[in-house]
Amino acid sequence: MYLNIALLGGDGIGPEVLAQSVKCLQAVEHSFGHTFSFTKADIGAVAMKKTGEPLPEKTLKICKNSDAILFGAIGTPEYDQNPTSKVWPEQGLFKLRKELDLFANIRPVKVFPALAKLSPLNRGNILDTDLVIYRELTGGIYFGKKKVSKDGAKALDTCEYSEKEISRIAHLAFKAAKSRQKKLTLVDKANVLETSRLWRRVVTNIASSYPEVTLNCMFMDHAAVEMILHPNKFDVILTDNMFGDILSDQGSAISGSIGLLPSSSVGLGHAMFEPIHGSYPQAKGKNIANPVASILSVAMLLQHFDLIEEANAVISAVLKSFAKKIVTPDVLGSSKYGTDYVGDFIANNINDDN
Amino acid sequence: MYLNIALLGGDGIGPEVLAQSVKCLQAVEHSFGHTFSFTKADIGAVAMKKTGEPLPEKTLKICKNSDAILFGAIGTPEYDQNPTSKVWPEQGLFKLRKELDLFANIRPVKVFPALAKLSPLNRGNILDTDLVIYRELTGGIYFGKKKVSKDGAKALDTCEYSEKEISRIAHLAFKAAKSRQKKLTLVDKANVLETSRLWRRVVTNIASSYPEVTLNCMFMDHAAVEMILHPNKFDVILTDNMFGDILSDQGSAISGSIGLLPSSSVGLGHAMFEPIHGSYPQAKGKNIANPVASILSVAMLLQHFDLIEEANAVISAVLKSFAKKIVTPDVLGSSKYGTDYVGDFIANNINDDN
Ligand SMILES: [Mg+2]
Ligand SMILES: [Mg+2]
Structure with missing residues (x-):
């Protein structure tokens, strides 16, 4: 080739x-x-x-x-x-x-048994961890409109998502889950964010096309806790740009060495x-x-x-x-x-x- | 009384x-x-x-x-x-x-030696942890303007901060640091968010009034990693509403039991x-x-x-x-x-x- x-x-x-x-x-x-x-x-x-x-x-x-x-x-x-x-x-x-248009950042977190002792977590919490994070990469607050007031005393960031942006990465994540342990966890803050509620609606709808995959919704603060307490319970995690940024770095930390984990960012072309x-x-x-x-x-x-x-x-x-x-x-x-x-x-x- | x-x-x-x-x-x-x-x-x-x-x-x-x-x-x-x-x-x-107007959420994370074995972290990473998080509680994206498009296919959240909102909690955090280990870590995403850059400017300015306190700035994704790898290096953490939400729940997870940690939310009255x-x-x-x-x-x-x-x-x-x-x-x-x-x-x- x-x-x-x-x-x-x-x-x-x-x-x-x-x-x-x-x-x-x-x-x-x-x-x-x-x-x-x-x-x-x-x-x-x-x-x-x-x-x-x-x-x-x-x-x-x-x-x-x-x-x-x-x-x-x-x-x-x-x-x-x-x-x-x-x-x-x-x-x-x-x-x-x-x-x-690299809209999907894919980050596997797998613990190599030979290196499990590197992990800051006790062995029981880390063994068998094999998860992959699908992080939306081109939308959300990192790309939203920004503003600073003329006097510099106020600043503003905007988080925006569309059904289209959510559904294209959701399909990738569901397909991955289908070929893995068939569990998909959507991470959001639907109790406070309007964009998160849109994620829940879109992803819940798409779930019906993947009946073999179990969808679970989790708030980001709780996910940050679960990533420490029970990382081996995750299979595929789907989330937005900023939550994915935080969660995937956390994932790399629990794996033992930030120097071991690769990622890909894919689009259609x-x-x-x-x-x-x-x-x-x-x-x-x-x-x-x-x-x-x-x-x-x-x-x-x-x-x-x-x-x-x-x-x-x-x-x-x-x-x-x-x-x-x-x-x-x-x-x-x-x-x-x-x-x-x-x-x-x-x-x-x-x-x-x- | x-x-x-x-x-x-x-x-x-x-x-x-x-x-x-x-x-x-x-x-x-x-x-x-x-x-x-x-x-x-x-x-x-x-x-x-x-x-x-x-x-x-x-x-x-x-x-x-x-x-x-x-x-x-x-x-x-x-x-x-x-x-x-x-x-x-x-x-x-x-x-x-x-x-x-409870603008400051104060969350101590202290590891009780008798309960250190509860922590999911290996002992070396958790012992001596004694930090307190000052989380801004009434501003930021949780309270910003929200919008859904008429057809429901788009959603938007807004994160806004003013110098005044930042400086009143910053002073509380600097005062706390002064009476503790004299280290203040500002957690933000100043590499991507305009509001984070405002936080850095305001907090860096205020730091000159507290010469005995050392100010360190850290990106949120890195802080989420440090909270797992070196929680005992933190003294006072100052951060915005959403980052504080995530970081303080993470803090409670590393401490061993989410059932042990109190918090206060204070305003002027x-x-x-x-x-x-x-x-x-x-x-x-x-x-x-x-x-x-x-x-x-x-x-x-x-x-x-x-x-x-x-x-x-x-x-x-x-x-x-x-x-x-x-x-x-x-x-x-x-x-x-x-x-x-x-x-x-x-x-x-x-x-x-x-
Ligand atoms: Mg990152
Ligand atoms: Mg929380």
Whole structure:
């Protein structure tokens, strides 16, 4: 297969972990006889420094012309901690999602038995956790109209949702639930938010088309509690943009290492794959960032193009790195292996004889 | 001291746990020579059934004329799970907070060493946790303008904040930090929300009046992770209405039992005290609800009126119940003690010879 892949390293540790993913994709090329072409482009703070824009026109064009996008991370303290900033690196990512209509962010949270002891939760609460969050990604309050009063003393954000925006991701989530444990949990604040009530109405209606799936509705504050107390009771979680942002980061925390979890953002015509973690600016250039989340997002990319054997080869190589303790220090404090070494080990263990 | 206390039991287990708090206040009356007069009033689903309104005019009047309000819990599945509901029990509580201008919700999360094993977190992550959340309670998206399109296919919520709303709670939080560990964490989403950027500007300005307090700003998704990984690093958390709703419930989950944590909601002229837990409708009438959160909110009430010795007598009696394992089954699975028994034990152990 020929795939044209855009590489958006972004800020902080983004470029470092992305470089490991490229090695893995090259290993897949060689072992399985595919051809991947890579095109690098700027996004985030690094793009702002060069062009003033967090998402330059050139980057958007490259992404639109690609089959898939591999993304690193975004954000730097120099902008994030500055209350006078007018443009924020994150706006580049939001604009990209919007322009490509990547409306569904899919975040699996699976606990690897070999690494369950990493979890801050007691074993009983974490074992068997295998859930996936479907987060709406292009609507809601992050994209709503904003306003500041002239004197700067008042500010306003708007959260808006339409039936169409809700139903297209709801169908994806119901289909996923159907192929999994057949449980769908809608997370909202329908006791206080009008948009949440719309989510409940739309999702409850769609549920009748998936009679094998059990739908359960849960308030966001309660879901944040359940994610700590009984994460293994969730199967598929469906939620809006902001609740999904919070809940999926929480999910990554309970799993033991924020450095292990991949994600995808899909629309009807485009797909982007990225680690769930942020730009971790304190670790930039230190060769200590965990490349596994980015590498597992390569596996999601391969699955997206139905290259299942290839995806499994990547996952096998990752599991081998866990078994041999070839991991970065965030996973095993005493480990002396850096980002590069772990990336090389995994890439070198990707082959077609699994 | 004479205090006129309004009793709002509300829904589910609310009235049952409140009854235990009244016993404790009566014990304080007898032991310390105070006079408390109690006036019951309806709120929530129970009020809706009687009057159609979740906050009847009569209840509001009683609250306005009281020195303090003791509140139980609100919400029932018959309304909460019904997507066609137009009025929700919770609206009664929101209206009450708004009418009395109870703009600051204060939620301590302290781990009792005797009960640390209840926590879903490994001991290392939970020990020494002693934080307090200052949640803005009368503004933000829960109270913003809402809209549904005529055809019902679109919905909208608005989040609005003013400098004044932010600064009055910020001062309370800075003062609390000054008398504690001198660390204040502002939780927001300033990378995406205009209201969050206003919070940062206002709070950063106020910080200069409290030079002994260190201010740290944290994004909400990251705070949800830190609450799981390093809860003991927080001292005072300051945040908006919705983030505070989620974060404080998360805080109660990590502490081990949602049945143990009290809260207060204060304004300039009124104060309300309530457990952090919900109405837990499945437990209603079963005499299994944990009355400790409600009883500890009595201690917060007494502290509010500078009855420090009295508050300590209540806390001592609660600690005695832990030490003697006179607790409800949510705290100790094998326990056969019910709500009433635990309430009686604590009330009977409140005296002035501590
Ligand atoms: Mg996030
Ligand atoms: Mg809540």
